[in-house]
Amino acid sequence: xxxxxxxxxxxxxxxxxxxxxxxxxxxxxxxxxxxxxxxxxxxxxxxxxxxxxxxxxxxxxxxxxxxxxxxxxxxxxxxxxxxxxxxxxxxxxxxxxxxxxxxxxxxxxxxxxxxxxxxxxxxxxxxxxxxxxxxxxxxxxxxxxxxxxxxxxxxxxxxxxxxxxxxxxxxxxxxxxxxxxxxxxxxxxxxxxxxxxxxxxxxxxxxxxxxxxxxxxxxxxxxxxxxxxxxxxxxxxxxxxxxxxxxxxxxxxxxxxxxxxxxxxxxxxxxxxxxxxxxxxxxxxxxxxxxxxxxxxx
Amino acid sequence: xxxxxxxxxxxxxxxxxxxxxxxxxxxxxxxxxxxxxxxxxxxxxxxxxxxxxxxxxxxxxxxxxxxxxxxxxxxxxxxxxxxxxxxxxxxxxxxxxxxxxxxxxxxxxxxxxxxxxxxxxxxxxxxxxxxxxxxxxxxxxxxxxxxxxxxxxxxxxxxxxxxxxxxxxxxxxxxxxxxxxxxxxxxxxxxxxxxxxxxxxxxxxxxxxxxxxxxxxxxxxxxxxxxxxxxxxxxxxxxxxxxxxxxxxxxxxxxxxxxxxxxxxxxxxxxxxxxxxxxxxxxxxxxxxxxxxxxxxx
Numbered sequence: 335x336x337x338x339x340x341x342x343x344x345x346x347x348x349x350x351x352x353x354x355x356x357x358x359x360x361x362x363x364x365x366x367x368x369x370x371x372x373x374x375x376x377x378x379x380x381x382x383x384x385x386x387x388x389x390x391x392x393x394x395x396x397x398x399x400x401x402x403x404x405x406x407x408x409x410x411x412x413x414x415x416x417x418x419x420x421x422x423x424x425x426x427x428x429x430x431x432x433x434x435x436x437x438x439x440x441x442x443x444x445x446x447x448x449x450x451x452x453x454x455x456x457x458x459x460x461x462x463x464x465x466x467x468x469x470x471x472x473x474x475x476x477x478x479x480x481x482x483x484x485x486x487x488x489x490x491x492x493x494x495x496x497x498x499x500x501x502x503x504x505x506x507x508x509x510x511x512x513x514x515x516x517x518x519x520x521x522x523x524x525x526x527x528x529x530x531x532x533x534x535x536x537x538x539x540x541x542x543x544x545x546x547x548x549x550x551x552x553x554x555x556x557x558x559x560x561x562x563x564x565x566x567x568x569x570x571x572x573x574x575x576x577x578x579x580x581x582x583x584x585x586x587x588x589x590x591x592x593x594x595x596x597x598x599x600x601x602x603x604x605x606x607x608x609x610x611x612x613x614x615x616x617x618x619x620x621x622x623x624x625x626x627x628x629x630x631x632x
Numbered sequence: 633x634x635x636x637x638x639x640x641x642x643x644x645x646x647x648x649x650x651x652x653x654x655x656x657x658x659x660x661x662x663x664x665x666x667x668x669x670x671x672x673x674x675x676x677x678x679x680x681x682x683x684x685x686x687x688x689x690x691x692x693x694x695x696x697x698x699x700x701x702x703x704x705x706x707x708x709x710x711x712x713x714x715x716x717x718x719x720x721x722x723x724x725x726x727x728x729x730x731x732x733x734x735x736x737x738x739x740x741x742x743x744x745x746x747x748x749x750x751x752x753x754x755x756x757x758x759x760x761x762x763x764x765x766x767x768x769x770x771x772x773x774x775x776x777x778x779x780x781x782x783x784x785x786x787x788x789x790x791x792x793x794x795x796x797x798x799x800x801x802x803x804x805x806x807x808x809x810x811x812x813x814x815x816x817x818x819x820x821x822x823x824x825x826x827x828x829x830x831x832x833x834x835x836x837x838x839x840x841x842x843x844x845x846x847x848x849x850x851x852x853x854x855x856x857x858x859x860x861x862x863x864x865x866x867x868x869x870x871x872x873x874x875x876x877x878x879x880x881x882x883x884x885x886x887x888x889x890x891x892x893x894x895x896x897x898x899x900x901x902x903x904x905x906x907x908x909x910x911x912x913x914x915x916x917x918x919x920x921x922x923x924x925x926x927x928x929x930x
Contacts, residue, residue: 366795366799366802366804366812417751421751424744426747446722446724446725446797447797449724453719453750453754453790454785454786456755457754457785457790458781460778461778461782463777464774464781472769472770472771472774472775476773479758479761480758480762480763483755483762484755484759486755487756488752493752496748496752497665499744499748500665510664
């Protein structure tokens with residue numbers, strides 16, 4: 335086993351780089367749109383683990399993609415992730431007051447602004463990808479857009495959210511719960527890992543390896559989330575916990591029990607790392623992310 | 633003055649073509665996402681004037697763009713328009729029960745589904761544009777995405793919506809009201825007209841003409857909307873009317889009065905048609921749209 339990379343400093347560094355770029359991109363205009371921009375900044379600057387941006391950067395590193403371009407794609411994915419959190423936190427959805435240790439957007443601002451903030455961040459994501467600064471080859475830009483639209487739309491994240499709405503009281507079985515999570519969180523994690531292969535114009539078999547890595551990582555990550563939901567401290571997590579059980583939603587823990595869920599997550603992480611076979615030290619960051627996924631306590 | 637084209641049959645034909653394509657695209661899956669797809673279909677099939685799709689088709693016709701591709705871009709713009717209506721109708725926004733003569737999505741379904749429906753339609757729009765079926769040249773696809781993202785994001789439609797939230801009770805002056813409408817509805821109308829020039833790879837001066845046409849048309853259209861809001865019949869309009877006044881929002885009618893507003897709309901339509909100088913009969917459809925914009929009674 336290779337020496338493990340300390341992930342926290344890497345995540346922090348990427349977080350700072352992403353924040354600095356969003357700070358420049360989302361300058362508050364001196365007009366009645368100011369409140370919208372303030373809310374967008376509240377939603378995206380200075381919070382979150384930045385796991386998806388890290389996956390983008392790590393997958394881009396495999397193919398020696400220019401770091402500035404990788405960060406641009408990372409910003410796009412983080413914008414989609416944050417838009418989905420803002421909408422998911424709305425009173426008509428999960429009705430959460432706390433996110434990343436701060437009041438949610440509809441609490442700090444208002445519901446209408448929260449709806450628009452999500453919408454505006456979604457637009458920003460596609461603007462970031464379609465701009466020449468993302469990649470000099472327009473084919474790559476169009477492909478990034480296509481894959482992000484699919485990963486976040488009704489065949490991806492939005493579809494997973496719809497399943498999540500239907501899950502309340504439905505006690506989904508394991509295959510349906512797996513499918514739900516593959517759409518709700520897996521699709522975007524998949525795109526984060528595939529982005530490097532798209533940017534680096536990797537051959538299809540290489541791209542498949544990253545897809546496999548992402549599929550296993552995404553599920554392990556969700557199982558770890560479900561474990562944290564049962565065992566975690568809401569203060570450390572910066573959000574409300576133990577809500578799924580109360581709503582009659584199936585989780586990997588309710589379906590498998592704590593011990594089997596943990597074993598399943600560990601097996602998935604081994605599998606995820608297995609997909610990276612053939613890559614050298616340049617994939618150590620992705621390997622470290624996989625291990626981190628089931629070790630984190632928040 | 634050229635013979636006027638009867639616009640109603642053209643709008644109806646495009647509406648049918650758009651509906652048939654959305655019917656195929658949005659087949660309801662046999663899984664827990666079914667409700668989301670039903671709601672998307674409710675929001676986009678069989679309703680609305682289809683003014684934006686008509687503008688796309690008409691502007692594409694100027695450059696002999698393949699009709700199937702033009703319809704694809706038209707679908708993308710209609711998807712964005714419909715997503716914005718679904719979110720705009722939400723209780724936390726305009727709180728409307730009726731849209732296009734049908735219950736709004738949050739009434740026919742529920743609020744959470746309405747939020748997701750808007751999000752999912754937005755994703756579909758970018759998926760439609762980024763796919764090879766939209767245009768064989770990836771540069772064109774990336775440019776369509778970039779321009780649509782800008783037109784619908786915080787520098788465009790979403791920014792206009794944010795201004796609209798701030799407008800309540802603020803009694804904006806004429807320049808601010810004009811700016812609000814240019815963002816809220818003008819940006820997407822602008823993209824609808826520019827789309828043909830992008831698809832047809834028109835030279836910049838030609839593209840500028842279409843931008844000018846769209847700018848004037850968009851404002852005239854909004855003034856006509858404001859007039860309709862004061863003078864119209866809610867049943868014929870298929871939506872609630874006379875809400876702006878009650879909320880202390882400025883409109884072109886409250887700022888200018890009915891007579892000056894009407895004169896302004898007519899002047900803008902003359903200007904819009906003026907931008908088409910140099911085009912021959914192939915621009916008659918755009919000319920007819922401009923005249924229709926201030927003659928419609930719903």
